[in-house]
Amino acid sequence: MSADRQAQEEEALVLESIYDQDFKINEAAPDTYHFTLRLDEEASDNLRSPRLVVIDFHIPEAYPSSTMPVYEITSVYCGTQKIDASVREEIDTNFKTMFVPGEVVLFEWINWLKEYLDATYPEEEQQQQEVQQPEDMETTNDVDDSTTSKIDSSLDDECPEIKSGESLIDRKSVFVGHVATVNSVEQVQAVRRKLLQNKKIAKATHNILAYRIELDSGVIAQDHDEDGETAAGGRLLHLLQILDVTNVVVIVSRWYGGIHLHADRFKDINNSARQVLETYGYIDDTKGKKK
Structure with missing residues (x-):
């Protein structure tokens, strides 16, 4: 040696x-x-x-x-x-x-x-404050009202329309998926900026991001950001690869509820992502492929 x-x-x-x-x-x-x-x-x-x-x-x-x-x-x-x-x-x-x-x-x-x-x-x-539930989110309906509606992107010309899914709650942790159609990395960044203008989303413990974009050359540009949730971004990107979706960015917001979920958190993140992709027609639920 x-x-x-x-x-x-x-x-x-x-x-x-x-x-x-x-x-x-x-x-x-x-x-x-x-x-x-x-x-x-x-x-x-x-x-x-x-x-x-x-x-x-x-x-x-x-x-x-x-x-x-x-x-x-x-x-x-x-x-x-x-x-x-x-x-x-x-x-x-x-x-x-x-x-x-x-x-x-x-x-x-x-x-x-x-x-x-x-x-x-x-x-x-x-x-310094412990989080039991996100601020102003004492009930499931509060989460739905604030995060599952369309995000207003009219103030950012570069930002595509953003749509959010239903909240998934697991042992007080809350997960919400967001999706947008994108054709450039600049649009991915615009989507992230616009989401973070929502105070509740900005206060999420993690906002995990992954995107895949098909370039004119046919090459797939893809990347992810774990935002401190180790290994979650890579798993989210892998889900997009398996589903074979392109020209899309998915961000999953997680608000930590005070109870460790261990490996289950990865399942919740991917389930939230898949749910929002299915809801807004990015994949065929019966085949698991994009339409």
């Missing part, structure tokens, strides 16, 4: 012991680590918009002797605030500065990143 490989394995073991389930080695690609940085620690599950950031670390063969890890921040938001270009640039500059050839650096990166993001995105007063 090379010295680099031994250093990599020892570092991974240490990080696993420190961060437990927040640090995971990709079984299909052992040189990729998936890390969830939680600024709110154990309280994050009880917050409307937990401050957390998801990072993938890709470990090159020559790390740490000569090459630093490649990292990818997959989160778009930290809490309710977007991780903008200036923040990403600051992170990149400091990561490069901290790397010293021959020395492992991931633990140092994580510690610095936690302090930096905690200062950049301070805990908001509303974040």
Whole structure:
């Protein structure tokens, strides 16, 4: 075993012991680590918009002797605030500065990143309140009235019409799917912006997004955003692939109800997405294909 490989394995073991389930080695690609940085620690599950950031670390063969890890921040938001270009640039500059050839650096990166993001995105007063049900959503009918009607997109010329499905409630967590026809990534972004103008949707614990667009060349452009709900975005995109729907964006809002759903939350997210796709004619319910 090379010295680099031994250093990599020892570092991974240490990080696993420190961060437990927040640090995971990709079984299909052992040189990729998936890390969830939680600024709110154990309280994050009880917050409307937990401050957390998801990072993938890709470990090159020559790390740490000569090459630093490649990292990818997959989160778009930290809490309710977007991780903008200036923040990403600051992170990149400091990561490069901290790397010293021959020395492992991931633990140092994580510690610095936690302090930096905690200062950049301070805990908001509303974040400290536990969520039992979304604000102004004491009954199922309240959820339906505020989120299942059409979202007014008249104020944004780039935004297609957005339609929302029925609420799904599982052990006090509420899930609502939203769908729109899109033909560009710009329209996907417009749909997200318009949805977040709805105060109740903006206060959702997670707004998980996935889209597929067929380009003029026939190539499918597709992507997802988990919005802090680890692995949910990829599963939502996989659903769109299975259903073979294109030129569509789906966003599923989840309001955490105080009870852990574990793996059932993925089923609820996908069921909400499928329901809104079926309701508005994007798929044939009998065949599971687009019409």
